[in-house]
Amino acid sequence: MNKILEVRNLSKIYGPGCPQCLESTGPEADTNLCPHCGSVVAIHDVSFDLFAGEVLGVMGESGSGKSTVVKILYFDQTPASGEAIFYDRNRQYELFALNAAQQRWLRNHRFGMVYQNPHLGLNFNITAGGNIAERLLVSGLMDYGTIRARAKALLARTEVLLSRVDDLPKHFSGGMQQRVQIAKALATQPPLLFLDEVTTGLDLSVQARILDLILEIQQELKTAMIVVTHDLGVIRLLTSRAIVMRYGRVIESGLTDQILEDPQHAYTQQLVASAL
Amino acid sequence: MILPVLQVKGYSKHFYLHEQNKLIPSSHNVSFTVNAGALTALVGPTGVGKSSVLKGIYRSYLPSAGRILYRDAMGHELDLALASEHKILELRRREIGFVTQFLHCLPRQATLDVVAQPLLALGVARQEAHQRAAGLLSAMNLPERLWSVSPATFSGGERQRVNLARGLIAKPRLLLLDEPTASLDPKTTDIVIGLIEGLKAEGTAILAVFHHPETIRRLADEVVELAPPPAVEAPLKAIA
Numbered sequence: 001m002n003k004i005l006e007v008r009n010l011s012k013i014y015g016p017g018c019p020q021c022l023e024s025t026g027p028e029a030d031t032n033l034c035p036h037c038g039s040v041v042a043i044h045d046v047s048f049d050l051f052a053g054e055v056l057g058v059m060g061e062s063g064s065g066k067s068t069v070v071k072i073l074y075f076d077q078t079p080a081s082g083e084a085i086f087y088d089r090n091r092q093y094e095l096f097a098l099n100a101a102q103q104r105w106l107r108n109h110r111f112g113m114v115y116q117n118p119h120l121g122l123n124f125n126i127t128a129g130g131n132i133a134e135r136l137l138v139s140g141l142m143d144y145g146t147i148r149a150r151a152k153a154l155l156a157r158t159e160v161l162l163s164r165v166d167d168l169p170k171h172f173s174g175g176m177q178q179r180v181q182i183a184k185a186l187a188t189q190p191p192l193l194f195l196d197e198v199t200t201g202l203d204l205s206v207q208a209r210i211l212d213l214i215l216e217i218q219q220e221l222k223t224a225m226i227v228v229t230h231d232l233g234v235i236r237l238l239t240s241r242a243i244v245m246r247y248g249r250v251i252e253s254g255l256t257d258q259i260l261e262d263p264q265h266a267y268t269q270q271l272v273a274s275a276l
Numbered sequence: 277m278i279l280p281v282l283q284v285k286g287y288s289k290h291f292y293l294h295e296q297n298k299l300i301p302s303s304h305n306v307s308f309t310v311n312a313g314a315l316t317a318l319v320g321p322t323g324v325g326k327s328s329v330l331k332g333i334y335r336s337y338l339p340s341a342g343r344i345l346y347r348d349a350m351g352h353e354l355d356l357a358l359a360s361e362h363k364i365l366e367l368r369r370r371e372i373g374f375v376t377q378f379l380h381c382l383p384r385q386a387t388l389d390v391v392a393q394p395l396l397a398l399g400v401a402r403q404e405a406h407q408r409a410a411g412l413l414s415a416m417n418l419p420e421r422l423w424s425v426s427p428a429t430f431s432g433g434e435r436q437r438v439n440l441a442r443g444l445i446a447k448p449r450l451l452l453l454d455e456p457t458a459s460l461d462p463k464t465t466d467i468v469i470g471l472i473e474g475l476k477a478e479g480t481a482i483l484a485v486f487h488h489p490e491t492i493r494r495l496a497d498e499v500v501e502l503a504p505p506p507a508v509e510a511p512l513k514a515i516a
Contacts, residue, residue: 001362051362212384219396237382241361255335255361262337266294273295 003087004192004224005050005073010082012068015039017080025247027267032063032247042068043248046082052191053222057239057256059229059271065248066228067116070194073226074113075103086110088191108138112185112223116197118177121184122169128155128180129165135187154183158213175206179213186217196228211237232275236260244268279347280309281450281481282333287342287357289328290505302328304505306342308498310450315472315482317492320502326485327377329502330452332357333483334374335364346372349449369397373448375456379427379439387413387430387438388423394446412441416467432459437468444471451475453484457491469494 013021018037025032025041032041043065050056058066071077073084073095084095088110098106107113115121122131132151141147152162158179169177178198185193195214199207211234218225218238227238235242235256243253244265252265263269285307291300303325310316318326331337333344333356344356349371356364368374373394381390391413392405400408413423416437422430427438440456453472457465465488472495476482486492492499 001366208384215382240365254338255364257336258338261331262291264338269294 001051001053003049004052004054005087006085007049007069007073008047008083010046010069010072010084011044011080012042012065012072012077013039013044013080014042026249027246027251030247032065041248043072043245046243046245046250048243048250048253050192050224050226052224054241055218055225055227055239057227057229057235057242058245059232059235059242060245061230061271063247064245066230066245067196068248069245070113070196070226070228074111074194075107076113086192108135109188110190110192112188112190112193114178114181114185114193114195114198116200118169118174118181121181122177124169127166127168128160128172128183131169131180132184132187135184139188150187151183154187155180157217158183158186159209173206174202175210178202178210182210182213182217186221186223189221191224193223193225194228195225197230199231199234200229214238232260232272244271278312280311281347282310282483283343283345284308284329284333285343285345287329287332287344288340288505289325289332289337290340301325301505303332304503306500306502308500310481310483311497312449312481313476313479314497315476315484315495316498316500317496318483318485318500318502319492321504324502324504326502327454330374330454330483330485334368334372334452335359346450369394371449372452373443373446373450374452375439375443375454377454377458379435381427381438381442383428384426386424387418387427390427390438391441391445394442398446408445409441412445412471413437415471416441417464433461433464436460437464440468440471444475447475447478448480451480451482453482453486455485455487458487465491 016037017039018034020036021034021039021041022044024034024036034041046069058069060066068077072079079096086093086095093106113121123134129151132154133147136147136150152165155165156162160176160179169180199210215238229235239256242256242259243250244259246267252259252268259268260272263272287306288304289302291302293300306329308316318329320326328337332339335356339357345353346356347353388406388409391409395405395408418434418437427435436459443451457468460468469491
């Protein structure tokens with residue numbers, strides 16, 4: 001198996017930061033807010049590897065920093081320190097050393113992102129088909145007929161009714177908006193996909209169908225995924241390995257079944273014991 | 277001399293519960309070997325840590341002590357207690373199978389897909405994988421009308437057969453069995469024993485926990501009696 005992503009010592013602090021920030025925050029301090037300068041240590045010293053075709057779970061409660069990790073990797077935010085290397089077709093990219101144009105190129109061609117909030121992933125002023133066409137356009141596809149056909153094929157694959165290709169996303173249900181987001185993320189067939197709480201807030205039956213769709217796509221395309229969620233059911237269903245975060249730090253990592261059956265850290269034990 | 281597929285030396289497992297500040301002992305100082313084409317049975321009273329030996333080998337549990345030396349298909353020996361997560365995932369896919377007491381599978385998936393899954397993961401074509409799954413399910417007398425539905429609504433015995441079929445289909449080099457015949461009727465148990473004998477004949481090394489002494493007598497080449505952990509008394513009383 002080949003490594004696709006190597007993340008080392010990723011950190012992000014909101015606020016001025018002070019020399020005591022790191023020792024005053026984290027799981028032992030029971031906070032991510034530095035009492036000395038008021039900065040929030042969103043994440044600190046996060047490291048992990050991801051292999052091609054693998055699904056890694058990032059679990060933890062709200063504010064644990066799990067979304068920040070994928071937002072940094074997708075260039076939505078910049079890290080305070082740390083590095084990430086993306087290995088792609090015999091090339092490697094040092095993600096945070098790239099210029100803005102190179103980062104945009106990776107975002108548009110090689111990465112995909114599905115956000116919890118569809119407003120972040122979709123342009124609500126243009127149609128569902130237009131959203132996908134937009135991503136295909138920036139990836140260099142120019143022919144209208146080809147773009148239209150690809151957009152329709154993608155929406156069909158994610159089970160969006162083709163009669164609604166020309167509808168605006170705001171007229172879609174929450175589950176449908178997520179399907180359009182997934183279709184858009186997959187448009188360029190990226191080898192790496194980030195999923196940030198994609199089923200949170202949806203009806204249970206809709207959640208189940210979205211998760212089934214993600215699983216099918218993973219099996220078909222062997223896309224490597226980082227799945228951020230607080231839902232242990234999603235972790236169990238989708239991932240083979242997972243990391244557990246608390247107050248911005250990775251407190252435990254391992255095989256998913258091991259983390260759920262034999263959790264080592266006090267917080268993970270509590271988390272697993274409180275699952276329904 | 278033929279080297280064993282698996283050598284477990286001094287395996288122990290205990291759980292530390294942070295919330296209650298308690299140490300729960302499970303398996304204690306377990307040692308045995310499993311050879312190709314042979315079945316080693318773990319025996320002992322409930323709570324002696326039989327399942328936890330199997331889970332430690334599969335790495336669903338992190339071993340507390342001991343070495344779990346596995347010789348892979350290439351003849352390389354590695355300690356499963358220390359192997360990387362990716363190595364373990366690869367061995368699970370290619371060489372080591374585990375039939376747990378309860379069927380864990382993806383929801384909303386047809387029984388035929390559940391059983392065929394290990395073959396699909398190895399890259400076998402869907403049609404062939406389905407054919408082999410169907411063959412195994414009919415050998416185990418699981419009615420054909422059930423094949424296209426999810427095992428969610430199945431009885432205990434039906435689920436167990438699905439679980440076994442999934443565990444046996446890829447013919448692993450090392451197979452871990454945790455009470456695979458516990459809820460089967462005598463006739464189906466006979467069929468399962470026949471299938472396990474078939475796997476043994478093809479060279480699979482098997483480590484098993486069986487409910488019935490009769491099954492052990494018929495299948496086991498070696499029997500390992502597990503002793504209860506010495507410290508088990510004190511912490512358990514402390515919990516009560």
